Amino acid sequence: MIDVSGLRRVYAEGGLSREDLTGEPMDLFEKWLRQAIDSGMPDPTGMVVSTVDGEGQPSSRMVLLKNYDRKSLVFFTNYGSRKALQLLNNPRVAILFPWFMLERQVAFLGHAEKLTPVEVVKYFTSRPRDSQIGAWTSHQSSRISARAALESKFMELKQKFSKGEIPVPTFWGGFRVFFHSVEFWQGRPSRLHDRFIYERNAAGGWDISRLAP
Template sequence: MSIADIRKDYRLHALSEADVADDPIVQFTAWFNEAVKAEVVEPNAMCLATATPDAYPSARIVLLKGVDARGFVFYTDYRSRKGSELADNPCASLCFFWAELERQVRINGAVQRVSRTESDEYFQSRPLPSRIGAWTSSQSSVLSSREVLEAQLAENAQRFAGGPVPLPAHWGGFRVVPDEIEFWQGRASRLHDRIQFRREAGQWVKRRLSP
């Protein structure tokens, strides 16, 4: 079978304007909870797209760690490629795809760092090996071998043995503050339902987009 022959017709659900809450964060939370209930694998996994100031893009999968009226939060090494790109060009796009529900959510907006207090609260909730790992990896930098990384891990495990693991200065959260959120529901014959919210004059405006 060729790649071009791989296809799936979507028929599980429909999405009308009347089905969608007037607040897109409320709607996102409802869909997210349905994804959890449906036992979607890693429902908080999302594609994060960033770009350099001269518009060269990059994308990767990260995990959503918080959402509220302020926006969508994830955590990373600020020295990483995404961290560097967001420092120079603080805008991003997120995309969730919940295949089991034939749904997608796209989010665009400005990006800001979360407070150190908020970052520390999340950091201290992580498993101990993950906290030590944040001290071990200089994310996105060139690594000569796996053995070097494992040696650094062993050194840090000894360093923090029996004591607290503080939040590294190079590590913390980003918040994507949305100005556009689109809810996509797969439909038959590729005539999908797309309901878009755009922030206009401080208010969310809802509209249907052509598939």
Template sequence: MNVNPEALRRELMDHGLSRDELDPNPIKQFQQWYGLTLGTDLPEPNGMTLCTADAQGRPSARTVLLKLYDERGFVFFTNYESRKSKEIEQNPCVALLFPWVALARQIQITGRAERIPTAESLKYFATRARGSQIGAWSSPQSQVISSRSLLESKVAEIAQKFSQGEIPLPAFWGGYRVVPEMIEFWQGRESRLHDRFRYVREGTDQWRIERLAP
């Protein structure tokens, strides 16, 4: 049975976060926090806010889903012709935020987004539900459309086109990996005296850990 978020929130706020309990590797520290969150009743704990900016520095934000992560970074999937993708191609510096407000926790990640190899995107695409695969083909993401019926007609057209056999990976769809340069773990505490620790990359696999004032 999953853990009640309210009870866990109180426990985490009372305990706080200390330097001694942090893993030297921020990915392993992320794994600890993320694993705990998966054991709660929170809806879509893999939801993360992705912030991008265009070449002029104008920002935009939206929620995407974390699908993969490892020592190389954090992966999400999208239409390569969407607004987020166009902004990433102009300016690959991005930020991610896991807003686990119900647990009084946040994780902020900044780094550079890069396309993952097509083979990796194909491997993930093959695991998606057929409806989601059809949706990826059907939606001209971020473009203006006149009505929902137009979108539904496109879905019907694609469903008919690929009615037999497997649905191929669209050339315009795939994953981005955010290669982290900074990862901050934020633990809420009473009286707004929160615990904040920031990992800053130094070299290929070395990290400096700093405590930040709330």
């Protein structure tokens, strides 16, 4: 086994003070997202989505952020996937943006709702054609015998949809996550990291607190 106990580095890229904060969490999130994109890191819109099954077992996976506003985050998936089925049963969800290259993390807590058909169609038609076919090919999270079966199905569907527009699969769509908590984490030396949490209050605004690292 690899001894990972001694693997560490000093976080010294910067800090996060109360003066850096914005009244709305998404203003700061957007600033950090732009810096993540400009940094050239791979998949700056990649986010870890964590859901819980009926027995209380959590599971996590990476998806891509495809839209956002001041109240929500949007991602797309197969409605037969494990995450989708779990969200339909229990809409509570956690989302994490692990921007390790910038020594930053942003964590959201909230609940998920299915997107409207209009929202799904609008995004699906914007995808590359092969990605559209890929959505038809994969019954996400189901067991398959071999990769060859997946590739064979893809080629079959590519031929089927060789002409005209590709319709949206009835089993494919997305979720909008409405968040009530946003935490910003900035790495600092000596593990004295900066953490600030925004929590939505009864008046619809945000209470901001500094958290111990």
